[in-house]
Amino acid sequence: MKHDDTNPNSWETVYDDIPCILFSLSESGKIIKMNAEMRQKLGLETDEAIGRPLEELLTIGSKIFY
Template sequence: MNAEMRLKLGVDSTVIGRSIEDLLTVGSRIFFQTHFYPLIKMQKSVREIFLSFKGPDDSIPVLLNVEATQTEGGIEMHCGGMIISNRNRFEKELMEAKRTAEQTLAENAELTAVKNALLDHQKELEFQLRKLKSLKEQQQEIFKIIAHDLQEPLRKRSLRATFF
């Protein structure tokens, strides 16, 4: 393990030669034991595997490439890694953007449904308004007829009164 990685992990040179498992977080240790190490034994190399190392303050995400060689003492692993601490932040930002987009889309669907309902209500109100206007016109016609019919006896009476 190089000096820069030891500095990032907050360890000294005594870790050289020890198992990589000692430096991993619990979740990465489980992944290492169940998937990563058996894969290395079978394929002798692994590319772009994500593991989290225990750092002094927080876990440190690392993307690893590993080459394994068989030695007299067992399997020796040569690792090349890249700290990808921004990846988690980018993934969180992407997940937040996705959640916001889905929420906006859902709100947009709700707004569209409400708009359609309002348009339906508007059409119904316009229909009722036309119907009311027609009834009002009919009422005025009836009032005209009634007024005319009521005026006719009065007119006849006033004509009779002028003759006598």
């Protein structure tokens, strides 16, 4: 994810730098945005996750609550 390093208060920078998992889904449940914390926890780059259904990235235990 690219963010505006010239404006530390831009929403993209704030979204990416928040120290908790953030992601946005399309109406069909596919990942359309994710922050650095989510990428780090999943061990994925943005292009590996964008467009994939969230369900594909969940563990079996997590799917019970999803």
